[in-house]
Amino acid sequence: MSGLRRARGYSPMSATPESSAVLADVLATIRACVARGGTPVVGFDLDGCVFDTRPRQVHIFRELASRRGFDALYRVEVEHFKDWSLANSMRNAGLAEAFIAAHEPEVRQWWASHFFTTEYVLYDHAMPGAVSFCRACADAGAIVIYLTGRDIKMRAGTEEALRRFGFPYDDVSAVLITKPTFEMDDTAFKESALEAIAARGEVVSYFDNEPANVNLFHERHPAAKVVFVETDHSPRPVEPVEAIPWIRSFLLV
Ligand SMILES: [Mg+2]
Structure with missing residues (x-):
């Protein structure tokens, strides 16, 4: 187990050669999918993933x-x-x-x-490097899907925050999926939303800070580059499975 794996908590400036390689690998996977005529889809959780809450x-x-x-x-x-x-x-x-x-x-x-x-x-901050990386995914040909546990009542502020920080949003290659109701369990919602995402193309990568969510995506899409973003997460006693890489930063070194 590497030092990166043991390090816990928010540290959004802590880019390492390993975390940069994980991000580069996702971009290479998008380009490879496009090159063989596929439609790559990359999913991003919001809270504690591309936004610092x-x-x-x-x-x-x-x-x-x-x-x-x-x-x-x-x-x-x-x-x-x-x-x-x-x-x-x-x-x-x-x-x-x-x-x-x-x-x-x-x-x-x-x-x-x-x-x-x-x-x-609207008081959240974008994680440093997250916008550049999401844009790089879109520029490489991916559909960028923001898949969040925020519910529909939080949608207007979420759209505004995505725009203010410059995330790819107002174009055909970006989609925001919010929960229909506050009460719905986040992981159960993401599980159901997975099918809708998979219908849009080939899920090549997914980023989330909740261990249960990355484990679910890894199980359903074993060929996808599922990435655990170490910031904070629920107190559920779940650890990301060994095969899933960790990052703490979207910055490149
Ligand atoms: Mg989250």
């Missing part, structure tokens, strides 16, 4: 901090979001246990009522 979370924390006079919450910066526990994020920022115990339920309620909204996805 931590700025959205910091913004949500600071609005609550300001409104409620919770000044200590301003200590929470992007690097403190290491998993899906908001208590851990506050702890990582050095907030007092007494504050966390007293206010975590309110913070969590505030977070949950803002994070999954079309307005707040």
Whole structure:
């Protein structure tokens, strides 16, 4: 197991020769598919994959901090979001246990009522290099599909964010697929969406930060270059299968 595999958490500037080779291999696979007359399809998850959601979370924390006079919450910066526990994020920022115990339920309620909204996805940042890579995929001849667990109510903000950061979106080679309802399980939704994607062409590659999702795509499309993007992911005790390469950055070295 390489050092790249063991490294966990967001580190979007951490490009390595190995991660660059993974990205180059995907582009070569797209070109090979086009060369033999195929229609290559590349899928990208959004949250924690081509978008860094931590700025959205910091913004949500600071609005609550300001409104409620919770000044200590301003200590929470992007690097403190290491998993899906908001208590851990506050702890990582050095907030007092007494504050966390007293206010975590309110913070969590505030977070949950803002994070999954079309307005707040606009606070996300594109992962460095992600736009260039998505464009390179489209330029090489691939249909770029954004396959997200965001639901239909978050679609308008998602489209705006894709446009603002310059992702290929407003052309025939790019498609956004959102969940029909918030309640639907992300992996079950992506499993059903897979068939729709496969109908558009040959699925040559798929990128996601959720181990269960990359494992599913790898199982259904064993010939595709499925890539695990190490940022953060759900607390489900699932690891990407050994055959799946990891990247932490879309930058090239
Ligand atoms: Mg994700």
